């Protein structure tokens with residue numbers, strides 16, 4: 001049983017088929033908001049600030065998206081979870 005379908009390695013040289021998907025934007029370095037403002041401890045009562053780090057579904061935004069440093073992201077997660085327990089933030093969106 002011979003399989004005639006080879007995974008053709010030639011494909012790059014076939015016309016201008018390959019679209020340039022690799023458009024890389026110059027990475028804009030996100031700065032941790034809490035570091036910038038010199039907030040050492042994130043307060044769970046600060047709902048207006050915490051809301052920015054929660055999606056509309058109620059999920060906590062990842063560090064990659066939020067731009068927080070590891071130190072503050074960790075604090076942020078705890079703060080959001082506390083806020084949820086105090087019914088300041090929803091567990092589940094809407």
Ligand SMILES: [Zn+2]
Pocket residue numbers: 032033034035036068069070071072073
């Ligand atoms: Zn930080």
